[in-house]
Amino acid sequence: MARKRSTQENLDLNFEQRAKARAARRAERRKRERRRKILALGIIFLLIVLAFFYFKNSTSRQISKMTAAIKTNDTAYLSKNMDKMDEIIKTLGESYSEDEKEVEEFLASNFKNLTIEYVDTEKTDEGKEVSLDISNVNYIDTYDSLGANPSHKAYMDKLASEDSPQNKTSVKILIKKSLFRNQIYESRPFVNAILGGALDHTDNKDGI
Numbered sequence: 001m002a003r004k005r006s007t008q009e010n011l012d013l014n015f016e017q018r019a020k021a022r023a024a025r026r027a028e029r030r031k032r033e034r035r036r037k038i039l040a041l042g043i044i045f046l047l048i049v050l051a052f053f054y055f056k057n058s059t060s061r062q063i064s065k066m067t068a069a070i071k072t073n074d075t076a077y078l079s080k081n082m083d084k085m086d087e088i089i090k091t092l093g094e095s096y097s098e099d100e101k102e103v104e105e106f107l108a109s110n111f112k113n114l115t116i117e118y119v120d121t122e123k124t125d126e127g128k129e130v131s132l133d134i135s136n137v138n139y140i141d142t143y144d145s146l147g148a149n150p151s152h153k154a155y156m157d158k159l160a161s162e163d164s165p166q167n168k169t170s171v172k173i174l175i176k177k178s179l180f181r182n183q184i185y186e187s188r189p190f191v192n193a194i195l196g197g198a199l200d201h202t203d204n205k206d207g208i
Contacts, residue, residue, distance in 0.1 A: 059130060060118040062175070066184060067116040070194060073107050082184045088191055102152055109159035110139050113166060114194055127176035135168040138196035169193040 069077040070085065078086035092110075093103035119131040142158050142165075143150065150158075158164055171189040175182050192199040 059121050063118045071111045105156050109156040112160045113137055127174055130173050133170050134193035135166045136196040137164045137166050138198050140198045140201050167197045
């Protein structure tokens with residue numbers, strides 16, 4: 001009888017130990033599942049935050065690249081990523097001189113003080129509407145300020161000078177996403193802004 005009781009006690013003890021072990025394993029699984037859920041939620045939140053800053057910084061970087069391309073007359077970038085800017089800058093240079101070197105100097109001086117600051121982005125049905133603050137000298141007003149028939153050098157020095165008056169304007173441009181790249185569509189106010197308001201001197205709305 002004593003042996004039977006001992007055996008029964010051992011069985012009961014083993015059953016109790018197994019039950020505790022199973023409960024401990026279940027509790028550990030629940031802890032792991034909670035940790036995984038918390039980790040997953042944390043990762044999702046982090047991805048949302050990163051995506052927000054990525055798209056914001058992506059547009060800001062695109063504006064920086066666009067600015068550099070305009071300032072350096074990077075025709076490869078302008079023709080690939082902008083709607084008409086390469087033709088606009090070409091027309092601007094040709095309207096100043098037929099001398100290739102003078103054209104290069106004019107464009108470099110005209111855009112030396114150009115600043116384009118990214119402000120905000122708003123999604124529309126057509127793409128992204130990007131708000132910008134733009135500042136630059138007005139090449140027509142600068143020329144007129146030098147009196148009658150200033151020399152090319154005097155004009156270039158004045159255009160490139162940081163002391164020359166600059167006009168600041170807030171404008172918007174449209175960026176559309178295509179299959180392989182984003183395409184920038186300039187507005188007339190944008191072109192006028194990068195020229196310091198020079199288009200205000202003409203009623204011709206189809207060109208420089």
